Amino acid sequence: MSLVDTIQTGLKRNVIPMIYDAEFTSLKQDYVSKDPNIIVNDISLFEPFHRIFLEDPSQYIETWTDIIYDDGETIKLKWPLDLNFDKDDTVVTIPRRFIYNSWPANINYGKIHKGQLLKGATISWFAEEQESQFLRRDEGRIF
Numbered sequence: 001m002s003l004v005d006t007i008q009t010g011l012k013r014n015v016i017p018m019i020y021d022a023e024f025t026s027l028k029q030d031y032v033s034k035d036p037n038i039i040v041n042d043i044s045l046f047e048p049f050h051r052i053f054l055e056d057p058s059q060y061i062e063t064w065t066d067i068i069y070d071d072g073e074t075i076k077l078k079w080p081l082d083l084n085f086d087k088d089d090t091v092v093t094i095p096r097r098f099i100y101n102s103w104p105a106n107i108n109y110g111k112i113h114k115g116q117l118l119k120g121a122t123i124s125w126f127a128e129e130q131e132s133q134f135l136r137r138d139e140g141r142i143f
Helices: 002-012
Strands: 022-026 037-039 051-056 059-068 074-077 091-095 099-114 116-129
Touching: 002 099, 002 116
Parallel strands: none
Antiparallel strands: 022 091, 037 074, 051 059, 051 091, 059 074, 099 116
């Protein structure tokens, strides 16, 4: 039951599970705090103006791409980060789907008869999915 409480608390704190489709790559060189660019191993996975995550064993941050340079490895970030990331320990995640506003809607506690009597629970939760529609910089906008 304590595991159910922990999961419920996480969902209430907006600890949002990653839903896939997502792509993964690594840094080609260390990221130093305040640098406007990251250097990655597979630039083909990136698009301008999309959410990305950088994660190492001790820290995690969300940011956005701004410009994908033609040199084949450099991406300008929308905002420079206040953290340092080591190329050997960092995973760069490029989500293709992103959920937000998740909340545990209902928890049903019960018992399961399988060999021995066990306690169990089912957590129903909802989340809304972001739909991103980006205009190119040269497209007109309708207001």
